[in-house]
Each structure stands twice: as C-alpha cells, then as structure tokens.
Amino acid sequence: MERLKKLIRKKLPQNAFVRNASVLVGGTLGAQALMVLAAPLLTRLYSPEDFGLLAVYTSMLAISLLLASLRYDVAIPLPEEDGEATNLVVLSLILVGIVSLLVAVLVLLLGGFIAEALGLPELENYLWLLPLGVLIGGIYNIFTKWSVRTKHFGLIASTKVRQAFVGLVIQLSAFKIGGFALLLGQTAGQGVGAMRLARPEIRKVSWAGIRKVAIRYHRFPKYSAPAGLARVVGVELPALFLTAAFSPAAAGLYALTNRVLGVPAAVLGGAVSQVFISSAAEAYRSGSLGPLVRNLHAKMAQIGLPFMLLLMMLGPELFGFIFGDAWRQAGEFACWMAPWLYLVFVSSPITTVTAVMERQKQGLVFHLALLAFRIIALYVGIWTGDLMITIMILAAVNAIWRLVFLLWLYVISGNTVISFVIDSFAASAKAVLCVAPVAIALALFSGIWFYALGVSLVLIAGLYWRLLKQAY
Numbered sequence: 001m002e003r004l005k006k007l008i009r010k011k012l013p014q015n016a017f018v019r020n021a022s023v024l025v026g027g028t029l030g031a032q033a034l035m036v037l038a039a040p041l042l043t044r045l046y047s048p049e050d051f052g053l054l055a056v057y058t059s060m061l062a063i064s065l066l067l068a069s070l071r072y073d074v075a076i077p078l079p080e081e082d083g084e085a086t087n088l089v090v091l092s093l094i095l096v097g098i099v100s101l102l103v104a105v106l107v108l109l110l111g112g113f114i115a116e117a118l119g120l121p122e123l124e125n126y127l128w129l130l131p132l133g134v135l136i137g138g139i140y141n142i143f144t145k146w147s148v149r150t151k152h153f154g155l156i157a158s159t160k161v162r163q164a165f166v167g168l169v170i171q172l173s174a175f176k177i178g179g180f181a182l183l184l185g186q187t188a189g190q191g192v193g194a195m196r197l198a199r200p201e202i203r204k205v206s207w208a209g210i211r212k213v214a215i216r217y218h219r220f221p222k223y224s225a226p227a228g229l230a231r232v233v234g235v236e237l238p239a240l241f242l243t244a245a246f247s248p249a250a251a252g253l254y255a256l257t258n259r260v261l262g263v264p265a266a267v268l269g270g271a272v273s274q275v276f277i278s279s280a281a282e283a284y285r286s287g288s289l290g291p292l293v294r295n296l297h298a299k300m301a302q303i304g305l306p307f308m309l310l311l312m313m314l315g316p317e318l319f320g321f322i323f324g325d326a327w328r329q330a331g332e333f334a335c336w337m338a339p340w341l342y343l344v345f346v347s348s349p350i351t352t353v354t355a356v357m358e359r360q361k362q363g364l365v366f367h368l369a370l371l372a373f374r375i376i377a378l379y380v381g382i383w384t385g386d387l388m389i390t391i392m393i394l395a396a397v398n399a400i401w402r403l404v405f406l407l408w409l410y411v412i413s414g415n416t417v418i419s420f421v422i423d424s425f426a427a428s429a430k431a432v433l434c435v436a437p438v439a440i441a442l443a444l445f446s447g448i449w450f451y452a453l454g455v456s457l458v459l460i461a462g463l464y465w466r467l468l469k470q471a472y
Helices: 002-011 016-045 048-068 082-117 121-126 129-149 153-173 179-191 207-216 219-245 248-261 263-286 289-323 325-350 360-384 387-412 417-444 446-471
Strands: none
Touching (some): 016 289, 219 360, 219 387, 248 325, 289 417, 289 446, 360 387, 417 446
C-alpha cells in the first residue's frame, strides 16, 4: 500500500496548484462518479415526486447551512497566523451550534405551516432532520476549510468519497420507505468523515482572540453572508416555487437536471475553488492574481464548453436513455439550462476573488440583484402557467447575470475584457470541432447520433489529454 501511495505521488503534477487540485478532483470525481452511476437506479426506484421532496429539503438545508457560521468559515484559510485561524474555527463552531438550535425551534413551532405553504404536507414529518443536517454539515464545512488551510487535500478527497458511498447505500437499500430514504441518505452522508479532517489545537483559543477575529473579519457576516444567502436562495428558490406553483414532480425534474448538470461544477469547479483560495491570497499579495485567474478561466472554458454544446443538442435523448422515459422532460430543461450551468462551472473557482480582495460589498450588490431578477423571472414564468417557459426565462436570466459577474471578477483581478474574449473564442473553436460529428449527424443522419456521440467523446478525451499533459 505504501508503495502504491509513493507511485501515485510520483505521478502527480509537479506544479503545486495543479497537484493539489488533482488530489481534490480525484476524490470529488470518485464521489460524483458513485452518484452518477447510481442515478439511473435511483430514478427507477423513486418517482419525480420523491425527488421533488428531496429537492425541497436540500434547498432548505442549503439555505440554513449558508447562515450556520455567518461565513466566518470562509475566512479560515486567509490569516497568516495559525492562532488567528484557530480562533476563527472556534467562532464558527459556536455559531453553527447556535444556528442549529434556532432551526430546531423554528421547525418545532412552524414546521406544519412551512410544509403547507410549500404545498407539500408530508414534508412536516421529516423536518426534524433539518437541524441535525445543519449541525453536522456546518461542522464538516468548518473542518474542510481548516484542511484547505493546512493543505490536507487528500483528507478532503477521501471524506467526499465516504460521504457519497454512505448516502447512496442508504438511498438504494431503504427505497421501500419512499422519499424519506432520499432525505435520510442526504443527511447521513453529509456528516460522514467530519472528524477525520484536520483540526487545529483548540488550546490556542481565547475569548479575546475570538472577539478580535470576529471584528477583524466582520466583512464576512456583513457582506459575504448576505451575498452568499442571496446566491444560495436564488439557486434553491426554483425548487420551492415549482413545488408550490406546479407540483413536486416539476421540482423533481428540475432537481435532477440541476444535479446532473452540476456534476462538473461540483467535481472540478468545487475542487479547484478549494485549492484556488489557498493560493489566491498569496498571489494577491505578490501581485500575480491576474495571471492566475486568466489561466484558470482559459482551462475551465476548454473543459466545460464541449459538454455544454452536447447537452444543448442531445438533452432529451440523453436523459431519456440514461434515466428512463419519465425523465425525458428533464432533458428538455437541460437544453436551456446548459449555458447557465456552464458559466457556473467556469466562474465557481474564482468567485472567492471577492473574499481575497475584500470586495464583498460589491459582491453583495451583484447577488442581491440576481436574487431580484430570479424572483421576477419565476413570477413571470409561473404567470404564464407553462412550466417549460418558466425554465427558459429562469435559465436566460441566470446565464446573463453569471456572464456579467464573471467578467467583473475577471477585470478586478487584473485582466482585460479583450483577453477574456480571446480565451473564450479559442476555447469555443476547440469545442465546436469536438462536437462537429454530432451536429452533422443530427442535421443529415439523425438516426446515427449515438455513434456520432462516441466520435465526439473521443475527440473531447483527446482535448482533455492535451490539457493534462500541459498540467504535467
């Protein structure tokens, strides 16, 4: 086993940033691979209504988790001194405990009202899981940030695989109890491995130190927390609106689309983001943040664009084939949501630029504006009474805003719009060449699109191989 570990370390890229990202991507990829492989089974064991229940629960959990530590956990990798970071860890843990208790009280007092307002009465029976999910998820997020600070990326990677495995075992084995098994698997899997992550020595903590870091990093609860809340509410709001306005099945279709299309952002975008923030603070201090951001964007664009184009062309066919005919409409959603989620994938690693540069106030303005536009888009779509039109309007608003936000991050980090256009055009040209076989097949020989897809995947693999060789 030790020889295998040495061999893996030897084969990893020499560049520290790429090497650390590779470790995290490997772990996250393993976790997401388990979820993707299990998805066709889950969609045949559970109905769209069951996934709708899961979508509503995870939306409420994501919003609560965002507030759990008031975003002080995001600041943990930033201080130069470990003592200061340790006080941030303890401050975050205290806040998570308080918020978990508040959520428990709200569930006890208003659980029935919340479930009725969402048009999902059965949710009331399962809301007791919410404060537990906030507590274990909040602890996991805090220790993950400390592991990022200490560059224990291997630990983070291994816990992600454990989380996915435990969650899926519960969901696959307990399907006879219905949608509750999906919720239970989500909550149980989330907290797995938290105690295995790197943790600081709490002996270095004092109340004076906690008060000092609370004041020093006040921008995070003041600006990052509202901005993050606006972002997460905007992402999770559609599931709640679609449940109340149309049906739990509509929310389930949307949730599956979001889940599948979000895999690249979760696998690569999330992993690179963790490594980026550990390097960006030093790069900003040394004046090299701009080249780091530009190089990262160029690589992410080359990775993400081919699959965005494939989803826009083959969404319904792919979803129907993989998940079953009952989920074909989710593929229609994917056609419209692909540009938006591609931009999420490309920009997600560099959103922490606002924290590194302490530009959280401007970030807050951007996210509040997006939340307002998302709510307007949902209301307009629901007013039409057409689920597909609602998804189209929502996807367009999200894509336009994400592009503007990405450009802003790109410019404030020290780059130009011209360089953004040049890099995006180069990535687009490569992507078009990769998906050309599918486009030709759909235009002239629609019956052989499946074989053309195989050719395109080979070309995409070749592109990725070139990127990998450059990284090494």
